[in-house]
Amino acid sequence: xxxxxxxxxxxxxxxxxxxxxxxxxxxxAQYSNANIEVLIAGARCAAAAQQATKLAxxxxxxxxxxxxxxxxxxxxxxxxxADLGKGYSHILTAASTTGKNFLPRVAALLDVAxxxxxxxxxxxxxxxxxxxxxxxxxxxxxNDAIKVITVxxxxxxxVDENNDVAMENIDxxxxxxxxxxxxxxxxxxxxxELGSARVIVSGGRGMQNGExxxxxxxxxxxxxxxxxxxxxxxxxxxxxNDMQVGQTGKIVAPELxxxxxxxxxxxxxxxxxxxxxxxxxxxxxxxxxFQIADFGLEADLFExxxxxxxxxx
Amino acid sequence: MKVLVPIKRVVxxxxxxxxxxxxxDVDLNNLKMSINPxxxxxxxxxxxxxxxxxxxxxxxxxxxxxxxQEQIRTALALGADRGxxxxxDGNSQPLAIAKLLAKIVKEEQPQIVxxxxxxxxxxxxxxxxxxxxxxxMPQGTFASMVKVDGDSVQVTREVDGGLVxxxxxxxxxxxxxxxxxxxxxxxxxxxxxxxxxxxxxxTPEELGVNVSGSLEVLKVDKPATRDAGVMVNSxxxxxxxxxxQAKVI
Ligand SMILES: Cc1cc2nc3c(=O)[nH]c(=O)nc-3n(C[C@H](O)[C@H](O)[C@H](O)COP(=O)(O)OP(=O)(O)OC[C@H]3O[C@@H](n4cnc5c(N)ncnc54)[C@H](O)[C@@H]3O)c2cc1C
Ligand SMILES: Nc1ncnc2c1ncn2[C@@H]1O[C@H](COP(=O)(O)O)[C@@H](O)[C@H]1O
Numbered sequence: 301x302x303x304x305x306x307x308x309x310x311x312x313x314x315x316x317x318x319x320x321x322x323x324x325x326x327x328x329a330q331y332s333n334a335n336i337e338v339l340i341a342g343a344r345c346a347a348a349a350q351q352a353t354k355l356a357x358x359x360x361x362x363x364x365x366x367x368x369x370x371x372x373x374x375x376x377x378x379x380x381x382a383d384l385g386k387g388y389s390h391i392l393t394a395a396s397t398t399g400k401n402f403l404p405r406v407a408a409l410l411d412v413a414x415x416x417x418x419x420x421x422x423x424x425x426x427x428x429x430x431x432x433x434x435x436x437x438x439x440x441x442x443n444d445a446i447k448v449i450t451v452x453x454x455x456x457x458x459v460d461e462n463n464d465v466a467m468e469n470i471d472x473x474x475x476x477x478x479x480x481x482x483x484x485x486x487x488x489x490x491x492x493e494l495g496s497a498r499v500i501v502s503g504g505r506g507m508q509n510g511e512x513x514x515x516x517x518x519x520x521x522x523x524x525x526x527x528x529x530x531x532x533x534x535x536x537x538x539x540x541n542d543m544q545v546g547q548t549g550k551i552v553a554p555e556l557x558x559x560x561x562x563x564x565x566x567x568x569x570x571x572x573x574x575x576x577x578x579x580x581x582x583x584x585x586x587x588x589x590f591q592i593a594d595f596g597l598e599a600d601l602f603e604x605x606x607x608x609x610x611x612x613x
Numbered sequence: 614m615k616v617l618v619p620i621k622r623v624v625x626x627x628x629x630x631x632x633x634x635x636x637x638d639v640d641l642n643n644l645k646m647s648i649n650p651x652x653x654x655x656x657x658x659x660x661x662x663x664x665x666x667x668x669x670x671x672x673x674x675x676x677x678x679x680x681x682q683e684q685i686r687t688a689l690a691l692g693a694d695r696g697x698x699x700x701x702d703g704n705s706q707p708l709a710i711a712k713l714l715a716k717i718v719k720e721e722q723p724q725i726v727x728x729x730x731x732x733x734x735x736x737x738x739x740x741x742x743x744x745x746x747x748x749x750m751p752q753g754t755f756a757s758m759v760k761v762d763g764d765s766v767q768v769t770r771e772v773d774g775g776l777v778x779x780x781x782x783x784x785x786x787x788x789x790x791x792x793x794x795x796x797x798x799x800x801x802x803x804x805x806x807x808x809x810x811x812x813x814x815x816t817p818e819e820l821g822v823n824v825s826g827s828l829e830v831l832k833v834d835k836p837a838t839r840d841a842g843v844m845v846n847s848x849x850x851x852x853x854x855x856x857x858q859a860k861v862i
């Protein structure tokens with residue numbers, strides 16, 4: 301049995317999601333004695349593949365280097381992985397917007413189910429996954445010959461880079477010719493990504509406008525953290541979509557999550573309630589966020605946040 | 614062009630579901646049911662395409678128990694032209710749903726299939742992508758903007774790093790994200806009119822699809838509960854607790 305992990309990368313380096321998916325693969329390997337191979341599909345992605353050869357626990361890196369994989373178009377990556385994947389017992393990738401985009405295509409092409417968002421491995425065919433916005437956890441057994449899985453990376457600890465395995469070229473290029481990349485508007489930030497930040501400060505509708513988020517950025521910088529938001533703050537245009545934490549946004553589990561002016565709707569809680577320590581700052585004592593907060597402060601955020609910033613200096 | 618909109622009947626998003634005491638499933642008894650919010654956004658987008666003179670007919674399709682005809686009626690009241698109900702026991706997995714939809718795509722030949730990105734009950738985020746693979750269509754998932762241009766469509770997608778725009782040849786599958794539009798509500802006259810719009814009923818057998826799935830749910834548990842927290846009285850106390858008790862700053 302061999303497990304195939306599809307790496308998440310930007311052609312030059314791996315994203316930490318990949319290290320966490322390998323950790324999930326190692327949990328499976330423990331039950332099935334399987335080897336783990338990592339596929340890098342990209343364009344001019346040798347540097348990312350080189351980095352992948354160092355991932356602990358793996359036995360080989362496969363590299364499919366072609367322009368048609370540059371932007372991770374689901375039609376192309378889907379064909380490649382479905383073709384290659386036939387020889388594997390498990391195919392895993394991160395439940396990121398990239399993984400969620402191409403992996404269901406792979407499952408359909410292989411005529412097997414996909415198990416989305418696993419948070420634990422119970423055996424080589426049984427996994428746990430949340431559903432209903434995390435209000436229930438299902439233990440799911442797959443009866444398929446090939447298990448196609450997306451991994452909720454916040455539930456696994458990244459493996460180290462202390463290995464040195466061989467790299468193999470995959471030159472069976474699959475260009476479906478159905479889609480093309482036009483442009484992107486990526487958010488550039490010096491702060492840590494939400495997926496790997498140790499501290500996250502998130503703002504909600506209570507922030508009133510985008511300008512006020514500067515306060516949260518300042519607080520995040522003091523704590524070496526990233527900045528997130530509720531859907532309401534994104535919908536209102538205060539901040540970009542990639543900051544949304546929740547059931548249908550990013551799922552995070554930092555050491556410290558500070559929710560500011562966020563009421564605590566179930567959809568928001570679904571994205572952050574596995575954080576180690578939760579702080580809520582809200583002026584409404586009945587806000588549901590206080591029910592899951594370790595430390596609640598009933599206060600006007602426009603007084604509390606500046607005070608917090610100055611006292612942390 | 615025809616636009617096909619698959620809609621799912623789910624527990625209303627305001628309801629917090631509970632796990633049954635025998636740990637077999639969640640308890641859905643007597644809970645308010647609605648159209649999956651992402652499907653509502655899909656219906657709205659289809660209506661806007663029709664209002665813009667691009668779409669000519671909107672077909673809403675739902676798979677599940679007889680009761681999902683209520684959600685089809687809602688889509689018809691919002692502006693869909695006709696409905697298709699594929700009657701099942703309501704427990705089908707995304708691959709089976711995608712196979713059923715692929716049959717409808719073959720019959721109806723829509724140029725665009727607009728689905729939600731995710732059902733808020735199963736949280737699968739699979740069906741649109743699977744349908745696209747089965748029908749060899751391109752996909753624009755998690756869409757926040759859709760612009761039809763001749764025989765192709767530009768879709769702006771919400772991704773982890775920001776936004777990405779793709780060009781897809783038609784026919785194509787598009788799945789909606791929250792920022793695509795703000796769905797309208799159905800007016801009373803339209804709700805009345807919707808009662809006369811047709812809903813065709815089909816079965817998986819007629820469509821030749823085996824809907825048995827390969828995933829078995831062994832048990833359903835409540836998520837771990839968090840220990841009750843404390844309210845602090847001041848910023849100073851908060852900092853103190855975070856430093857000495859929680860040791861996270
Ligand atoms: C299909 C679907 C998917 C969704 N997905 C997500 C998701 O992924 N993530 C997400 O977050 N939401 C999601 N939602 C939305 C969710 O239901 C809530 O509407 C949203 O989380 C509310 O955001 P909020 O807490 O910022 O706003 P509100 O609920 O309006 O809360 C604002 C809070 O700010 C407080 N406040 C106001 N002023 C101050 C002040 N000066 N000082 C202190 N406190 C103040 C108020 O007391 C209030 O509690 C989804 C909804 C649907 C239907
Ligand atoms: N039973 C169903 N009937 C009709 N459409 C469905 C059904 N299940 C899923 N879909 C469609 O697929 C989307 C994504 O669902 P899922 O893959 O389950 O997260 C939904 O928003 C619907 O558009």
